[in-house]
Amino acid sequence: MIAQADLDALDPQVFARYLNHAGWTEREPGLPASVWELDAEGxxxxLLLPLDRSFRDFRARLWDALRTVAIAEQRDPEAVLRDIAATTVDSQHFHLLPDFPTGKIPLVDGSAALYGVRxxxxxxxEWAFRRLNASGGPGQRANGFVRSVQLVAPTPGSFVITTQIPVINEIPRQFLAARTPLEQSSIxxxxVLQxxxxxxxxHRAAGESLRTGDIAPFVERAGQGVTADLCEAVTAIGRRQPFELRFSWAQSLPVNVQSPRLRFDRxxxxxxxxxxxxxxxxxxxxDVRLVAKVVQLDRVDQGFGRxxxxxxxxxxxxxxxxxxTANLPPDLYNVAVDGxxxxxxLVLTGxxxxxxxxxxxxxxxxxG
Structure with a gap:
C-alpha cells in the first residue's frame, strides 16, 4: 500500500517525464491537468495527470493516473512509483512469461534467464567501452561494470527480474579518448543507452527478418551494437519462455529517449x-592455442559455466x-574446476x- 506521504512527494513534472520515456503521448497539455494516451499492442x-496541487482532488487524480500506468505495465502501483521516484539508478525490467502459475517460475528457467541478463x-x-576507447581492455572494464549492476527482489504477483545500474556523475578522463564526442553523462x-x-x-531487426526471411535487417544494424553476443544473450533470457523488457531512467539525469515496452515472443x-x-x-x-590458468569460476545452469x-x-x-573469458559446457568446465x-x-585450443x-x-x- 502506498503511503500518503509518498504520494504527496511525487512531482507531477517528474511523472510526466516518466510517461514520455515510457511511450505515452501527451494529447492535451496545460493546466490544471494534461491528458496522456498509450497504445500498447492494440x-x-x-489518463489525466493533475498538475495543480491546489485542487481539492489532486491526490485522488494522481492516484488514478498512477494506477492506470500500473495496469498498462502489468505491475503494482508501488513498483511504478518506485521507478518514477528513482533519482540515482537506471532500471531494466525483464518480465518473464513462463507457462507457470503467476508469480512462480521453475528454478532452472529462472537461473537461465538470470544468466542471459548477465x-x-x-x-x-563491451561494445560501449570499445567506443569509449577504454584503457585496461573492454573485457575487464565490462566485468567491472557488471559487478556494479544490482538485482532487485521480484514484486508480488509477477515474475519480473529488475536490475538497477547506479548513475555515476563523473567520467574519468583516462577512460576516454580526447576525440570521443559525449554529452555530459556518466559511463x-x-x-545503458547502448x-x-x-x-x-x-527487436526491430527480428520483426523485419520475420517478414523478409533473411538476416539482412540484423547485419544492417551492426553499427548499433547488434552482434552475435548480444543476440545470444537475448535468446538466453528467452530460452525457456517469452519475455518483455522495459527501461526506466534515473530522474537526476533526464534523458530524451522514448522507451516503450519491448515484447520478445517466441x-x-x-x-x-x-x-x-x-x-x-x-x-x-x-584460431588460438594457449597456456593459461583459471583465475575465476562461475557455474551457471545445468553444469555450464563461465x-x-x-x-x-x-x-x-x-x-x-x-x-x-570463455563459456564452457559441463565437461570442459569440470576440467577448469580441477585446474x-x-x-x-591448462592448454586450450579454440x-x-x-x-x-x-x-x-x-x-x-x-x-608438471
Missing part, C-alpha cells in the same frame, strides 16, 4: 536465435598475462574474438 490507455549486460558494456548511463539502442535495434526469439550464428562479433575470430583465464603463453600473439583447485596450467573465447575445442591439464 490496447488503448488514457550476458546481455556484458555484451552492451554507466552511456552503457543497451537500450542495441536491444531495440535487435517468433521474435526464434528469428534472433537463427540470426546469431551468422552475425559477426566485435572482432574477427582467430571462466576467466590468465594467459601465460600462446601461439596467436596474445600478450602474456592477458585476461580472457583452479590444483593451480595447474577460437578467440576480442578477449573472449567464442569456441573452446579442447582443454587439458598441463602436467
Amino acid at each position: 490496447e488503448q490507455f488514457e 550476458l546481455l549486460m556484458t555484451a552492451a558494456a 554507466n548511463r552511456n552503457i 543497451l537500450h539502442r542495441a536491444v531495440s535495434a535487435t 517468433q521474435v526469439l526464434r528469428a534472433i536465435r537463427d540470426a546469431a550464428p551468422q552475425l559477426p562479433g566485435h572482432d574477427a575470430e582467430q 571462466v576467466s583465464l590468465l594467459v601465460e603463453s600462446s601461439d596467436g600473439g596474445i600478450p602474456s598475462r592477458a585476461r580472457l 583452479h583447485r590444483t593451480s595447474a596450467r 577460437r578467440l574474438r576480442g578477449d573472449h573465447l567464442s569456441l573452446v575445442e579442447s582443454m587439458t591439464l598441463l602436467s
